[in-house]
Amino acid sequence: MSIRSRDMPGIGKKYELDTDFGDRVSVIQLESGGAQLYVSSKNGESGSAELTLSEAVRVSNVLAGPVLKAEDEGVSMVFSSLSDLPIELHSYTLGSKTAGKCIADLSIRSITGATVVAVRSSGGSILNPSPDFRFREGDSVLVIGEEEQIAAFKKRFL
Structure with a gap:
């Protein structure tokens, strides 16, 4: 599983992930500090949400859960202010x-x-x-x- 990213000049940075179930999740980190979340399922259904920075942080915490709960684990982070430095x-x-x-x-x-x-x-x-x-x-x-x-x-x- 890999996450693709690309710059969107004047908008922000887009990250895309194709899931093991055939769905696609896209996140756009906006230059304004918020985020847009898009989900496209393999059966053609799609949805989106626009989040404030605070909401995006809360959603990411829920999705990640207790990331470092066991030995020999890791996490990759990208901060919006340092988006070119994972x-x-x-x-x-x-x-x-x-x-x-x-x-x-x-x-x-x-x-x-x-x-x-x-x-x-x-x-x-x-x-x-x-x-x-x-x-x-x-x-x-x-x-x-x-x-x-x-x-x-x-x-x-x-």
């Missing part, structure tokens, strides 16, 4: 490759471009761990970056 946020459980090593020693950011933004360890959860934070096997990390950066992190450290 951001990946992934949760991973670390193994022996990183055990006993600190963030600075591993050079995670300089090697992959990805950033560890949170760690859950036996000692609790830490937001924005310092470069001298030392990983243990079984730690859960929250990593942010672009798709290629996340892939590089996964390949190198998992």
Whole structure:
């Protein structure tokens, strides 16, 4: 499943998804801050709705649900103000490759471009761990970056 996007000069940016059931969902993020939602079913029925920014955020939260509810999951986000920069946020459980090593020693950011933004360890959860934070096997990390950066992190450290 992939989402196609294209710029619509003077209007905003359009995103389209063809579902596994044969339907098409289109979302236009308007330059004015709102959104338009279109659904076309495979049997020819269609519908649309125009949403304020607040309504669009609420609908997206309902559709996504608790996205990061399990280990080794991720989400891709596109913010309307940074629509040309899709951001990946992934949760991973670390193994022996990183055990006993600190963030600075591993050079995670300089090697992959990805950033560890949170760690859950036996000692609790830490937001924005310092470069001298030392990983243990079984730690859960929250990593942010672009798709290629996340892939590089996964390949190198998992």
